[in-house]
Amino acid sequence: MMGTSDLDDLYAEIILDHYRNPRNTGLLADPDLQAEGFNPFCGDRVVLTLALGADGGVERVGFEGEGCSISQASASIMTELLKGKSVQEAHALNATFRALMADAELPHGHTPDELGELTALEGVKRFPVRIKCALLPWATLQDALAQPGAVRG
Amino acid sequence: MYDLSAVRADFPVLSRQVNGKPLVYLDNAATSQKPRQVIEALVEYYERYNSNVHRGVHTLSVEATDRYEEAREKVARFINAPSAEHLVWVRNTTEAINLAAKTWAAERVGPGDRIVVTEMEHHSNLVPWQQLAKQRGAELAIAALDADHKLDEADFERLLTPSTRLVAFTHMSNVLGTITPAKRLVEMARRVEAAVLIDAAQSVPHLSIDVQDLDADFVAFSGHKMLAPTGIGCLYARSEVLEQMQPFLHGGEMVLEVTYEDASWNHLPMRFEAGTPNIADAIGMGAAVDYLAALGMENVRRHEVELTRYALGRFAELEEVIVYGPADLDYRGGVVSFHVEGLHPHDLGQVLDAEGVAIRTGHHCAMPLVRSRLNVPATARASFYLYNTEEEVDALMEALNKALRYFGRAPRSRPA
Incomplete structure (x- = not known):
């Protein structure tokens, strides 16, 4: 049975904050990597641009999107966490994060601490149809990282 | 009018709780709930006379065949078809439209020909025609809506050229609730000798339909939106059209005589019904139209008009909510699509669900309409049926206010 408290788990204050004030919005003019994700089920859309530094790590991130609070907050938090990460670390x-959403064991040697504000999205697990919303930016990231430019570094 | 509380008592699911709240089911344009009478017809078939149809001479098979064909006759009477032979059982509206598109239309639409649809078609009455046009080198023309979200009849008429082979339009939009003046549109199409298919998925459940009066070549509809089980629907077609149509699926049941070299086709409409059909659900659809006919479709329509009027009045109290669809209730069924700027329908639907209120959120299988015409990625939609009440509309409004508060948009009442 679901009540308001479950809703409060789903819509944690961190999520609502990122939804209302998304970070790193606006696409980069000179991205090294770019990808677009679309969820036809709810019409959510995320466009992600990444600029890599000389060391091959993520230097700047910009995204644009439209959609529900879960997808957009997930994208906003993701962009914050990506900055300074190597391509390998981003993978x-x-x-x-996918393991967290799937309620699966985290990859060897990884802990929830690395996920930072993403742990606020854990409440989404109880709403199976919304997991796709939370994962949309991450599927988009995967596409971006699969581009040839990402091998650099 | 009918006794609303007696009607509600016929629908077992309406007494259930969802998330600790009484269910308020407002997703009827997606699928309707089922009355006990329909559920019992299914149980009776499986418990008493489950058997294949048109086969054996044994008692069960005879009973099953009788009830199965009786259901076809009931549905034929319900839409005033000249006879049951005009009705082909299919799975749903989508299959009905594809059957017409991939047999009759595929043979008649060629390069340079035109197919006309409207801006508000469900994907099921858009994609089959769009793909047929692409395959055949034909052109798909889209009739526009007017500012009130009614069909722009002048635009529709303007698109009807001598090369127009086929016109396919919805009788009632599943997104906007818009009712099209089907009879007038058929008359216009006839002037250029175009064939007509009506997507009646939303209209047969809610309006009194007379297919002879409409005079379209094809009328497609589903059982599950009109109290019947899922997996059963109908394609109505005029006799001349059915006689010209080639079978789509080959196999048992659709043949008259078979040799190793050739086969001849069974009588209408069975030549379009290859294989063992969906017997139980067809019988369930017979029970569904019995139920609707007993209430009277005029009464169903009147109830829904009053409920929609009430709902639109309540929606007008909320300044931040944009409501789509015609204001004129003569042109509108019991569908209210709406949008709150800055509040995604999915989030809205989630809060409503916590209050037991079931609405649909998304593009409603009409992506071009929602995204290009309404200019939003998705909408929320409340859709009513014969068992919904004003109290349920109030529950929707209360849940909606709660969602607005939850996402930090305190509802502001319109100044009087």
Whole structure:
């Protein structure tokens, strides 16, 4: 049975904050990597641009999107966490977050601490149809990281 | 009018609780709930005379065949078809439209020809025609809506050229609730000798339909939106059209005589019903139209008009809510699509669900309409049926206010 408290778990204050005031919005003019994700089920859309530094790590991130609070907050938090990460670390973060959402064991050697504000999205697990919303930015990230430009570094 | 509380008592699911609150089911344009009479017809078939149809001489098979064909006759009477032979059983409206598109229309639409649809078609009455046009080198023309979200009849008429082979339009939009003047549109199409298919998925459940009066070539509808089980629907077609149509699926039941070299086709409409059909659900659809006919479709319509009027009045109290669809209730069924700027329908639907209120959120299988015409990624939609009440509309409004407060949008009442 679901009540308001479950809703409060779903819509944690951190999520509502990122939804109302998304970070790193606006696409980069000179991205090294770019991808677009779309969820036809609810019409959620995320466009992600990444600029890599000389060391091959993520230097700047910009995103644009429209959609529900879960997808947009997930994207906003993701962009915050990506900054300064190497491509490999970005892959690892992606895998760790997906494991959290799937209620699966975290990849070896990884802990929830790395997920930072993403742990606020844990409440989404109880609303199976919304998990796709939370994962949309991460599927988009995966597509971006699969581009040839990402091998650099 | 009918006794609303007696009607509600016929629908077992309406007494259930969802998330600790009484269920308020307002997703009827997606699928309707089922009365006990329909559920019992299914149980009776499986418990008493489950058997294949048109086969054996044994008692069960005879009973099953009788009830199955009786259901076809009931549905034929319900839409005033000249006879049951005009009705082909299919799974749903989508299959009915595809059957017409991939047999009759595929043979008649060629390069340079035109197919006309409207801006508010469900994907099921858009994609089959769009793909047929692409395959055949034909052109798909889209009739516009007017500012009130009614069909722009002048635009529709303007698109009807001598090369127009087929016109396919919805009788009632599942997004806007817009009712199209079907008879007038058929008359216009006839002037250029175009064939007509009416997507009646939303209209047969809610309006009194007379297919002979409408005079379309095809009328497609589903059982599950009109109290019947899922998995059963109908394609009505005029005799001449059915006689010209080639079978779509080959196999048992649809043949008359078979040799190793050739086969001849069974009588209408069975030549379009290859294989063992959906016997139980067809019988369930017979029970559903019995139920609707007993209430009277005029009464169903009157109830829904009053409920929609009431709902639109309540929606008008909320300044931040944009409501789509015609204001003129003569042109509107019991569908209210709405949008709150800055509040995604999915989030809205989630809070409503916590209050036991079931609405639909998304693009409603009409992506081009919602995204290009209404200019939003998705909408929320409340849709009514014969068992809904004003108290349920009030529950919706209360839940909606709660959602607005939850996401930090305190509802502001319109100044009087």
